[in-house]
Amino acid sequence: xxxxxxxxxxxxxxxxxxxxxxxxxxxxxxxxxxxxxxxxxxxxxxxxxxxxxxxxxxxxxxxxxxxxxxxxxxxxxxxxxxxxxxxxxxxxxxxxxxxxxxxxxxxxxxxxxxxxxxxxxxxxxxxxxxxxxxxxxxxxxxxxxxxxxxxxxxxxxxxxxxxxxxxxxxxxxxxxxxxxxxxxxxxxxxxxxxxxxxxxxxxxxxxxxxxxxxxxxxxxxxxxxxxxxxxxxxxxxxxxxxxxxxxxxxxxxxxxxxxxxxxxxxxxxxxxxxxxxxxx
Ligand code: NAP
Numbered sequence: 315x316x317x318x319x320x321x322x323x324x325x326x327x328x329x330x331x332x333x334x335x336x337x338x339x340x341x342x343x344x345x346x347x348x349x350x351x352x353x354x355x356x357x358x359x360x361x362x363x364x365x366x367x368x369x370x371x372x373x374x375x376x377x378x379x380x381x382x383x384x385x386x387x388x389x390x391x392x393x394x395x396x397x398x399x400x401x402x403x404x405x406x407x408x409x410x411x412x413x414x415x416x417x418x419x420x421x422x423x424x425x426x427x428x429x430x431x432x433x434x435x436x437x438x439x440x441x442x443x444x445x446x447x448x449x450x451x452x453x454x455x456x457x458x459x460x461x462x463x464x465x466x467x468x469x470x471x472x473x474x475x476x477x478x479x480x481x482x483x484x485x486x487x488x489x490x491x492x493x494x495x496x497x498x499x500x501x502x503x504x505x506x507x508x509x510x511x512x513x514x515x516x517x518x519x520x521x522x523x524x525x526x527x528x529x530x531x532x533x534x535x536x537x538x539x540x541x542x543x544x545x546x547x548x549x550x551x552x553x554x555x556x557x558x559x560x561x562x563x564x565x566x567x568x569x570x571x572x573x574x575x576x577x578x579x580x581x582x583x584x585x586x587x588x589x590x591x592x593x594x
Contacts, residue, residue, distance in 0.1 A: 317364035317577045320559055322428070323482030324507045325458055329395050331553040331577050333367030334360040334570075335513065335563030340382040341375030350382050356565045357386035361394060363574035369485070369511070369561045371399035371432055372417050380420040388422070396421060397428035397511075399462060399485075402435040410446035414455055430460035430485055434468050444475040451479060458482040460511070466502045473506065481508055488512035488558070490529065490548050490593040491521050504557040512552045515560040516545055521593075532592030536585050542575070549576035551589050 319328035339353045340346065357368065368387065370379045380398060387394045398421065400413045414429060429450065431443060450456045460483035461472055473481045484503055486495050488510065495510075503510050516522060521529060522544050537547050545562075552560045553576070564570045581589075 315362065315364040315574075317366075317574070318553075320509065320557075321507075322458060323509050324480045325482055327395070327427070327458065329509075329559060330365055330367050331559050332365045332549065332573065333369050333395070333397070333511075333559065333561040334365050335561040336368060336370040336379045336383060337374055337563055339370075339374070339563070339565065340378040343376070345375050345378040350385070353382055353565050354386045356567055356570050357383065359567055359570045360564070360574070361386070361390070363571065364577070365570075365574055366393060367395040367397070367559075367561070369397045369513075370421075371401070371430075372404070372413055373399065373401045373432060377416065377420050380417055384420065384422040391423055395427045396423065397430060397460070398426050399430040399432035402431075402433040405431060405435045405438040405443040407442050407446045410443055411450065414450050418455060425454055426456050428458045428460050428482060429456035430462045430483070431464070431472075433463045434461075434465075440468070440472050441475045444472060448476065448478050460485065460509075462486065462511075462513075466499050469499070469502065469506075469508065473508075483509040483511050485511035485513055485561075487514045488552060488560075489515045489517045489521075490533075490551060490589060491517040493590075493594065500555070500557070504555075508557070510555075510558045512558055512560040515549055515552055515562050517548075521548065529589075529593040532589055536581070536589060539585070540579070540581070542579075543572055545569070545572055546576040547581070547589070549573060550579070550581050551586055553577060554580050554586060
């Protein structure tokens with residue numbers, strides 16, 4: 315199956331409007347003791363349904379999440395867009411190189427499609443970090459450079475620190491219930507052609523519960539108008555925006571199927587505004 319695509323930043327790469335989050339896949343702060351078979355199945359189903367973009371990080375389950383991702387993409391690596399992240403404590407030149415090489419080993423691949431700085435670290439100049447990123451890119455170990463949790467000012471500084479390529483993306487929390495980046499960072503990224511990767515797009519399930527407030531009522535009305543679910547409306551509300559893609563995480567196969575159904579159609583501008591207002 316094919317999903318809708320968007321250009322990644324100013325690159326010539328097309329990425330699906332929905333990717334697969336992996337925070338909790340393989341464990342959270344450390345490797346969990348349970349079986350990973352179900353998680354691998356969920357990732358594989360997501361790929362089959364067109365969500366051929368997986369977001370992970372060296373920090374997730376202390377690297378084990380990347381190993382689970384490797385398991386899921388093994389047969390078809392070339393057709394999956396893999397994004398991972400270097401942690402804030404590893405942003406010195408040498409540490410970035412070391413972290414990337416460890417991620418490549420765990421992911422069992424020779425390159426990552428998008429390498430992101432997970433959180434800013436004001437103790438290490440961004441120029442130093444970007445120098446290492448550009449070296450990795452020149453060596454073919456990473457194909458695009460991104461950041462995460464960067465403010466508008468930090469995004470601009472990162473853009474200025476790059477001399478051989480442009481910043482592809484900024485991954486930030488964005489959903490109907492988390493709107494703090496909407497009026498400042500989002501328009502900036504849109505005008506600069508920096509893709510916004512919306513994380514926690516379902517508010518970790520917070521607004522999918524049976525809430526009866528203004529937001530919940532608006533969500534239900536719009537959901538019944540489009541014959542979609544609350545989750546699908548909430549995700550479509552994000553991906554209809556010009557520069558936004560979203561990376562919901564789901565280990566439950568039904569959730570994966572439901573989330574894939576959030577693409578391929580569009581909320582009207584009027585309904586987007588109505589939802590935006592109901593949740594503000
Ligand atoms: P999320 O995607 O908003 O929510 C995930 C939770 O929602 C899981 O408990 C999942 O349950 C449930 N869920 C998924 N689809 C559902 C559906 N259709 N109906 C009902 N419940 C559903 O939250 P997130 O995991 O925090 O964010 C997504 C991804 O963003 C992460 O996995 C990670 O890759 C990334 N992220 C990045 C940062 C950063 O600092 N850059 C921070 C946080 C997250 P099941 O798993 O049981 O299906």
